[in-house]
Amino acid sequence: MIKIIVSAEDILLNEKIRRLMTEGPLQTRVIGSVRHTHELIDMLEQELPDIIIQHVGSGGTPKLDAIFQVTHSYLGLPILAVGSGFDDEIIAEIIKAGAMGFLEVSQLDTVLAAAVDMLVSQKHTYVSKAVAQKLSEEIQMLNLMARQQRLSEREFQVMKMIARGLSMKEIAEELSVSVRTIYTYRARLMEKMGLKSNVAIRHYALGRFLIEKDEVKD
Structure with missing residues (x-):
């Protein structure tokens, strides 16, 4: 009953x-x-x-x-x-x-x-x-936000630069470090965030308004 x-x-x-x-x-x-x-x-x-x-x-x-x-x-x-x-x-x-x-x-x-x-x-x-999908997406975004807090200041900076479409060489030159160092930062931030590609990094950054669309290189 x-x-x-x-x-x-x-x-x-x-x-x-x-x-x-x-x-x-x-x-x-x-x-x-x-x-x-x-x-x-x-x-x-x-x-x-x-x-x-x-x-x-x-x-x-x-x-x-x-x-x-x-x-x-x-x-x-x-x-x-x-x-x-x-x-x-x-x-x-x-x-x-x-x-x-x-x-x-x-x-x-x-x-x-x-x-x-x-x-x-x-x-x-x-x-x-439709509602279940929306909830799933929001939960996923909250998880990513929590992971973002684990990034170092430099990893966060590199993530935004990758999202803008800069190459590893361009990022290295702008930050005055080696290309190898940038690849290391990229590997670390992708592991911490659970993101598998530059496209995924860009999607997250745009979704969280970390960058604006007009900042993204063509």
């Missing part, structure tokens, strides 16, 4: 989710139905559900207060966010705030049960492929 708390300010939406869960194919029990964050927190202090279905609004800026508070106090408790009119970038922000899945309100009738089952039984995040 999956225990559920439904949290939505919209009374009609709250009731719809409750009905879909009660009458759906899953073995579920809605242990609570609330409209406000403080009511949700009070209910969680009385009994923990297996999942929270949380409405985060329609378009504009999503309402993430409940997600932040639950994630802070009850780490690991699955939250399925429900909303409408959000683009992939905003949905990615909702997931990063602590939700384990997101559903458009228009999808509730067809896939709500499957999403709840996936989050509770399989412990998988439930998002579109």
Whole structure:
């Protein structure tokens, strides 16, 4: 039996989710139905559900207060966010705030049960492929940023010069060192950053605004 708390300010939406869960194919029990964050927190202090279905609004800026508070106090408790009119970038922000899945309100009738089952039984995040790809890219970029902190000042300088399209000889001349030394710096920074080519270095530098496009040599 999956225990559920439904949290939505919209009374009609709250009731719809409750009905879909009660009458759906899953073995579920809605242990609570609330409209406000403080009511949700009070209910969680009385009994923990297996999942929270949380409405985060329609378009504009999503309402993430409940997600932040639950994630802070009850780490690991699955939250399925429900909303409408959000683009992939905003949905990615909702997931990063602590939700384990997101559903458009228009999808509730067809896939709500499957999403709840996936989050509770399989412990998988439930998002579109586009959102998953965006999250993956952001995580990869955060990892690269952390690795960047390990670069020496000279390695960082050489990385930006490579990204601008300068040759090893040109970099050596500008820094008044040997070409062999520049190859050593390049090898070290590529190892630390996990970048495999000059093209990858350029892509990272442009993505992080370490250089401007007009700085890149043709």
